[in-house]
Amino acid sequence: MKFVTFEKDGQRRVGALRDDDRIVDLTPAVGERGLAAIIGAYASLAEPIAAAIETAKETFDVNDVTLRAPVDRPPRNVFCVGKNYHEHAHEFAKSGFDSSAAAGAVPAAPIIFSKPPTAVSGPYADIDVSLDPTGTVDYEAEFAVVIGKAGRCTDADDPWSFVFGYTLVNDVTSRELQKHHSQWLLGKGIDGFCPMGPALLTRDELPVLDDLEITCEVNGEVRQRSPLKNLIFDIPTLIRTIGRSISFEPGDVIATGTPAGVGIGFKPPKYLKPGDIVTVAMSPIGALRNRVV
Template sequence: MKLVSYRLINEEPPLRVGIVLENDDIVDAQQVYEIYQQMESQSKLETLLPSDPTTFFKQGLPLIEKVKEAYGYAKDNRLEKVKRYERREVYLGPVIPAPSKIICVGRNYVEHAQEMKSEIPEYPVLFAKFANSLIGADDAIEKTSFTDKLDYEVELTVVIGKEAAKVKREDALDYIAGYTIGNDVSARDLQKRTPQWLQGKTVDRSTPIGPWIVTPDEVGDPGKLDITCYVNGEVRQSSNTEKFIFDIPYLIEFISHLITLNPGDIIMTGTPDGVAFGMETPKFLQDGDIVRLEISKIGHMENRVKQAD
């Protein structure tokens, strides 16, 4: 199942939770759930499904499983009663607009560490982003005038589905609600001017995450996914998540022994080589550039760069 954060193009916020159909049409998750409960001949709704994406994902895996059950039932019976929206009719926002934590992993591919002239890390390199940086699949990456070195970083992104504290590696995948695509856009000149990376990593409206969250049953092994980034049609990054230094089960075990993870938290798992900063003649992002990210089993996301000020 694919879940999105959406609103109709001609409507104002708030965003709502939607389900993506096989032809990329979108139906409202709350409406699907209501029809399912009515079909089950219940006199009133047991639970009103939250329409707000952040609230929805903070409910975690039990709620996602209910929606999956409702969608499966509706798809086999009365999905024609649910209003469908074509992709062109909707705006897709950040899949979780206000997660409580966005934890990022640096230098998680050997070739990327080498191009950044860094040592291969012995432990995961962790840093944070904040919700102010998040945008969706239909938003522009805003390039502030404070940076001349804006860089792209395609990353497999994990959404946590239940509270995770001191998780064992062999159990780690059971804590995942789904996967999405992230672009860890980095202002390298801001990132590198101090020992701490934060100021270059969480600039307002710079980090696309989307276009949807895909549940684990549709993704399979997250350690065997092709991952690619194009800028203006040129391949810049091309790799596979099998090249992780620290795979996803290890990351969840490692992080959860330091920080309790909650439903709706996001982990960005690191980027492969090919970033602009690692080039002999860097090709940093400019106003009007188109960045397209692709990860197998998930899909693609495309954002334009826009000069913000």
């Protein structure tokens, strides 16, 4: 199932995508709650949701609504993973912007940081580079995991049991702020610097992940391309690393890292500038398409 959060006639609503271009409005079946709350109560809502999809007589064209991030109000900061593809770890270490490079290009354990909920924006929202005073805004295409179960992930737990579904994010970053402050929150937590979506695909729709390929294009030029099997630390490892001591909440998002090809990997760097169009895509989730302003 593909869930979306959308805006119609000024109202925020939750829906399910049918044939990728028609939306079934689930709001009458689930109430005015957001998708994070629906995920938390999914055991009791799965049946009415399925019935609403089956019996829907009216659907909306996806082009007639405004799509928002599927989890547009995360319960807390988005968990993010740094340097989680070998080639990107090396390009970042060589860039001069990596405050962790002294410990080695490839990390020995997952590097976890976060982006605040205010960084989350829609799949077609503008990226406002004026919010970065240094003019060094970069892109990072990432596959994201959405958590569906509360609690800590102990050694006895199956990490996959915590996964509700998957979406995409662009971990937009001010490189100079990231470098200047050593820790990454200020460089990556800027308002709107986490486009997300366009849909949340439930785990059962993607039983095998390794060969799924994530790409990023800037103005039609392919900058990033990699299958998920190239992750240094796989999804179960990331869930165990975070969930061993931090209790998960339904609707938590984990961005799993970006492959090589980011702007700072070029000489000179290829930073984003007003007028650029950044497209992060993976089939069958869809594509983020964000204009830089």
